[in-house]
Amino acid sequence: MKDVKIIVLMGGQGAGKGTHAKNLIAQKGFKYVETGAILRGLPKDSPAAQIMARGELVPSNELFEIIENAIKASGNNDMILDGFPRNVEQAKWFVEKYTAPESPYNAQVVYLSLPESEMLKRIANRDKTGGGRADDKDPAVVQKRLAAFKSETLPAVKLLQQSKGIQFYEVDVSPESFETNFANVCKALGISDIDKTKINVNIAATSACSKQR
Numbered sequence: 001m002k003d004v005k006i007i008v009l010m011g012g013q014g015a016g017k018g019t020h021a022k023n024l025i026a027q028k029g030f031k032y033v034e035t036g037a038i039l040r041g042l043p044k045d046s047p048a049a050q051i052m053a054r055g056e057l058v059p060s061n062e063l064f065e066i067i068e069n070a071i072k073a074s075g076n077n078d079m080i081l082d083g084f085p086r087n088v089e090q091a092k093w094f095v096e097k098y099t100a101p102e103s104p105y106n107a108q109v110v111y112l113s114l115p116e117s118e119m120l121k122r123i124a125n126r127d128k129t130g131g132g133r134a135d136d137k138d139p140a141v142v143q144k145r146l147a148a149f150k151s152e153t154l155p156a157v158k159l160l161q162q163s164k165g166i167q168f169y170e171v172d173v174s175p176e177s178f179e180t181n182f183a184n185v186c187k188a189l190g191i192s193d194i195d196k197t198k199i200n201v202n203i204a205a206t207s208a209c210s211k212q213r
Contacts, residue, residue: 002106005030005078006071006098007189008085010157011112012149013142014122015173019201020112020185021080026198027191031074035083038070064093071098091156099165108167109160110185116146118174 007030009017018034025032039058042049048058048066058066067084085091098105114122120142127136135141161168169188173181178201186194 002104004076004104005106005108006081007079008081008094008107008109008160009112010109010153010160011173012114012116012119012153013145014119014126015112015114016178016181017082017112019178020110020182021082023182023199024080024185024189024191026200027186027195028078031077031079033067033070033074033079033081033084035067035081038066042066060089060093063090064097068097076104085156085160087152088156088159091159095160095163095165099163106167107165108189109157109169110188111157111161111168111170112173112181112185113170114173119146 007024009021011017021032021034024030039048039052044050044053048062051058051062063084067081071079071081085094094107097103098107123136123142160166161170171181171184171188173184175181179196179199182199183194186192
C-alpha cells in the first residue's frame with residue numbers, strides 16, 4: 001500500500017509554486033523538499049557545490065542522488081517536492097523511481113496553469129513589490145526563463161500527465177485571488193478542512209529562499 005504522498009508542484013514563472021507550497025505546509029505539515037534550497041545549502045567542498053561554483057549544471061546522476069537522499073530524509077511523512085523535475089530526463093527518472101509497484105510512495109503532480117501574459121504581469125508586479133528574483137528586472141533574462149520553461153519543463157509536465165503511476169491535477173491559477181487559487185489546489189488534492197486563518201498570501205514574498213526563485 002502506497003502510504004506516503006509525494007506532491008510535486010509544477011508551473012511557470014509567477015504561478016506561485018513557493019507560496020502554494022508554504023501554505024499547504026501550514027495547513028497539513030507536509031515536509032518541504034525544495035531543490036533550489038537544498039542545492040544552495042550543500043557544503044562548499046561537495047562535488048555538486050563545486051560544479052555549481054564553476055557555473056555548470058549538476059550532472060543528472062549527482063542531482064538524482066541528492067533528490068533521492070532528500071526524499072529519504074523526509075521519512076514516512078507526506079511531502080511537497082518543489083523545483084524538480086524540470087525536464088523530460090528528470091521526469092522519466094521520477095516516474096521510474098517513485099511509481100513502481102514496489103514503491104511506498106503515492107506520487108501526485110499539481111500543475112499550476114497560467115497563461116504567459118499573466119506570468120509576465122506577475123513577474124513585473126513582484127519585481128515592483130520587492131518579492132521577486134534579482135533578475136526579474138531584465139526582460140531578456142525573463143524571456144529566456146520563459147523559453148526554457150516551454151521547451152524543457154512543459155514536455156516534462158506532459159510526460160507526467162500521461163504516466164499511469166501519477167495522479168495528475170491541472171489547476172488554473174489565473175484568477176487574481178490567491179484564496180480562490182489555493183482553494184482549488186486543496187480541492188484537487190482532496191483537502192477539504194482548510195483553516196483560513198493560516199492562509200498567508202505574502203508567505204513566499206517574505207521568505208529568503210523564495211526570493212531566489
